[in-house]
Amino acid sequence: xxxxxxxxxxxxxxxxxxxxxxxxxxxxxxxxxxxxxxxxxxxxxxxxxxxxxxxxxxxxxxxxxxxxxxxxxxxxxxxxxxxxxxxxxxxxxxxxxxxxxxxxxxxxxxxxxxxxxxxxxxxxxxxxxxxxxxxxxxxxxxxxxxxxxxxxxxxxxxxxxxxxxxxxxxxxxxxxxxxxxxxxxxxxxxxxxxxxxxxxxxxxxxxxxxxxxxxxxxxxxxxxxxxxxxxxxxxxxxxxxxxxxxxxxxxxxx
Amino acid sequence: xxxxxxxxxxxxxxxxxxxxxxxxxxxxxxxxxxxxxxxxxxxxxxxxxxxxxxxxxxxxxxxxxxxxxxxxxxxxxxxxxxxxxxxxxxxxxxxxxxxxxxxxxxxxxxxxxxxxxxxxxxxxxxxxxxxxxxxxxxxxxxxxxxxxxxxxxxxxxxxxxxxxxxxxxxxxxxxxxxxxxxxxxxxxxxxxxxxxxxxxxxxxxxxxxxxxxxxxxxxxxxxxxxxxxxxxxxxxxxxxxxxxxxxxxxxxxxxxxxxxxxxxxxxxxxxxxxxxxxxxxxxxxxxxxxxxxxxxxxxxxxxxx
Ligand SMILES: Nc1ncnc2c1ncn2[C@@H]1O[C@H](COP(=O)(O)OP(=O)(O)OP(=O)(O)O)[C@@H](O)[C@H]1O
Ligand SMILES: [Mg+2]
Numbered sequence: 001x002x003x004x005x006x007x008x009x010x011x012x013x014x015x016x017x018x019x020x021x022x023x024x025x026x027x028x029x030x031x032x033x034x035x036x037x038x039x040x041x042x043x044x045x046x047x048x049x050x051x052x053x054x055x056x057x058x059x060x061x062x063x064x065x066x067x068x069x070x071x072x073x074x075x076x077x078x079x080x081x082x083x084x085x086x087x088x089x090x091x092x093x094x095x096x097x098x099x100x101x102x103x104x105x106x107x108x109x110x111x112x113x114x115x116x117x118x119x120x121x122x123x124x125x126x127x128x129x130x131x132x133x134x135x136x137x138x139x140x141x142x143x144x145x146x147x148x149x150x151x152x153x154x155x156x157x158x159x160x161x162x163x164x165x166x167x168x169x170x171x172x173x174x175x176x177x178x179x180x181x182x183x184x185x186x187x188x189x190x191x192x193x194x195x196x197x198x199x200x201x202x203x204x205x206x207x208x209x210x211x212x213x214x215x216x217x218x219x220x221x222x223x224x225x226x227x228x229x230x231x232x233x234x235x236x237x238x239x240x241x242x243x244x245x246x247x248x249x250x251x252x253x254x
Numbered sequence: 255x256x257x258x259x260x261x262x263x264x265x266x267x268x269x270x271x272x273x274x275x276x277x278x279x280x281x282x283x284x285x286x287x288x289x290x291x292x293x294x295x296x297x298x299x300x301x302x303x304x305x306x307x308x309x310x311x312x313x314x315x316x317x318x319x320x321x322x323x324x325x326x327x328x329x330x331x332x333x334x335x336x337x338x339x340x341x342x343x344x345x346x347x348x349x350x351x352x353x354x355x356x357x358x359x360x361x362x363x364x365x366x367x368x369x370x371x372x373x374x375x376x377x378x379x380x381x382x383x384x385x386x387x388x389x390x391x392x393x394x395x396x397x398x399x400x401x402x403x404x405x406x407x408x409x410x411x412x413x414x415x416x417x418x419x420x421x422x423x424x425x426x427x428x429x430x431x432x433x434x435x436x437x438x439x440x441x442x443x444x445x446x447x448x449x450x451x452x453x454x455x456x457x458x459x460x461x462x463x464x465x466x467x468x469x470x471x472x473x474x475x476x477x478x479x480x481x482x483x484x485x486x487x488x489x490x491x492x493x494x495x496x497x498x499x500x501x502x503x504x505x506x507x508x509x510x511x512x513x514x515x516x517x518x519x520x521x522x523x524x525x526x527x528x529x530x531x532x533x534x535x536x537x538x539x540x541x542x543x544x545x546x547x548x549x550x551x552x553x554x555x556x557x558x559x
Contacts, residue, residue, distance in 0.1 A: 001361070001364055002361070002362050002364070004361075005358060005361035005362055006362075009347065009350075009358050012349070012350075013347065013349055016349050079345050080341060080343075080344075080345055081345060081346055081347055082313075083308075083311075083313055083339070083341045084339060084341060084344070084346070084359070084403075084406060084407075085359075085362065086311070086312060086313055087311040087312065087313065087334065087337070087339040088334060088359065088362045088363065088410075089331040089334040089335045089362070089363065090334075090362050250315070252313070252314040252315060253308070253313045253314060254268065254308075254314060
């Protein structure tokens with residue numbers, strides 16, 4: 001109940017943030033731009049539209065999660081609004097979870113809006129509503145939940161700018177985990193290799209949530225793969241949230 | 255009388271700067287507050303008043319020390335349910351209107367719907383913000399923010415209220431309004447813990463005070479024990495009297511025009527001054543006996559250090 005109250009207030013605050021609409025606008029521009037790109041290239045136009053569209057959804061969703069998520073806790077401490085909240089009978093973990101769910105709700109709605117634009121554009125080309133696109137979008141949502149938890153974790157102990165840089169790095173590295181894998185193969189054994197190994201196991205593989213190609217190409221995906229990705233997302237998010245709570249619980253608000 | 259707040263040997267230091275040098279802010283604060291009193295926590299800027307209050311409310315964690323509220327550990331829900339808090343220079347979610355804001359906070363107390371609406375209405379009436387219920391907090395003036403802050407501190411009908419500089423930055427009218435609310439809380443039997451560096455305020459409304467300087471409590475007790483009621487000197491303003499004759503009776507701090515400000519230290523001399531004024535057909539404009547004030551005490555103590 002208390003978590004819900006905080007989540008709704010966070011939502012109310014987030015949807016009044018201008019940066020959200022700026023990003024939404026650019027996402028729309030990108031999705032529509034894919035139409036232009038399709039005109040210029042040979043090959044399956046619809047596939048390009050779908051590819052670029054889904055990538056825009058993922059990228060702009062992540063940017064929203066990062067830019068708003070990193071400010072969430074920091075702003076409350078900076079403006080001291082947190083003083084009167086924490087002094088009420090509420091646990092600190094409830095506050096943090098409230099923030100998390102509030103932002104997740106915001107991202108859900110934003111993703112819904114972007115999906116609508118995207119599906120409408122696809123509809124103009126195929127004259128069918130391609131519902132299986134929603135599967136790819138669902139996994140983008142799982143990814144956004146994870147990124148939100150990471151942004152929240154950083155914002156528990158760092159300024160918004162630093163947190164944004166960290167979170168963005170997390171997003172980029174997470175999508176190029178295979179790069180680290182090849183790196184491990186290439187570099188000679190030693191400290192560098194150990195570090196790369198550590199990074200490889202510790203950082204998430206965000207490609208687990210990427211079903212764009214498979215779905216655009218209408219490839220069959222075994223249900224275990226879906227299940228694995230869902231569990232991966234849930235447990236990783238939980239893990240990050242627990243660390244965030246542990247840090248937040250001990251924090252001084254000065 | 256029951257003890258509502260008990261603090262024992264509270265220590266807190268901050269790590270500051272690049273080298274994380276330790277700076278001691280609280281050096282063993284101990285105090286206790288009894289039920290139903292208005293307790294003044296008095297000290298100069300930077301003494302550690304806000305830091306103490308933050309420790310009590312669980313915003314920061316002391317390194318050492320024990321805090322109990324109504325006999326419960328200070329961070330327990332039982333303790334928090336009975337307390338209210340108005341921070342210094344309060345700032346709230348400025349995207350909310352006054353009633354949205356109170357509604358949000360009341361949800362943190364899990365209040366029932368009808369009870370909630372009733373409470374919000376009566377609080378807005380108490381702090382005289384009924385007309386601004388639908389105004390966004392960003393459009394609130396300093397005084398209005400202080401008053402809405404007071405309202406949120408009282409949402410749960412607390413038995414113990416912490417007010418950090420509640421009169422800071424307010425005009426005389428605003429101060430009076432907040433003072434009236436505090437007096438009302440006292441009449442309702444609530445306990446008020448009030449921090450301030452403004453002595454007049456504390457003198458006017460507090461039963462008991464503790465004085466903190468540099469992270470240590472240096473004096474604590476009932477107001478009339480700390481301040482003697484003996485008259486220190488009498489200030490007399492008079493005109494039409496020969497200044498030379500007055501010099502023997504007291505210290506002349508001549509004012510403007512023919513008016514003379516005279517500081518008389520001995521009580522029998524006051525009589526003589528009045529007789530002199532009468533005999534030389536002069537006029538006495540005012541006569542004020544000055545007792546020791548909290549300010550004198552305060553200045554004396556701070557100077558000693
Ligand atoms: N965020 C902070 N970081 C570092 N030091 C701080 C911080 N806040 C306060 N201090 C230090 O702690 C000491 C006590 O500050 P505190 O705010 O408790 O004083 P105060 O008695 O409330 O003063 P005031 O009357 O100005 O409100 C000060 O010396 C101040 O320098
Ligand atoms: Mg202060």
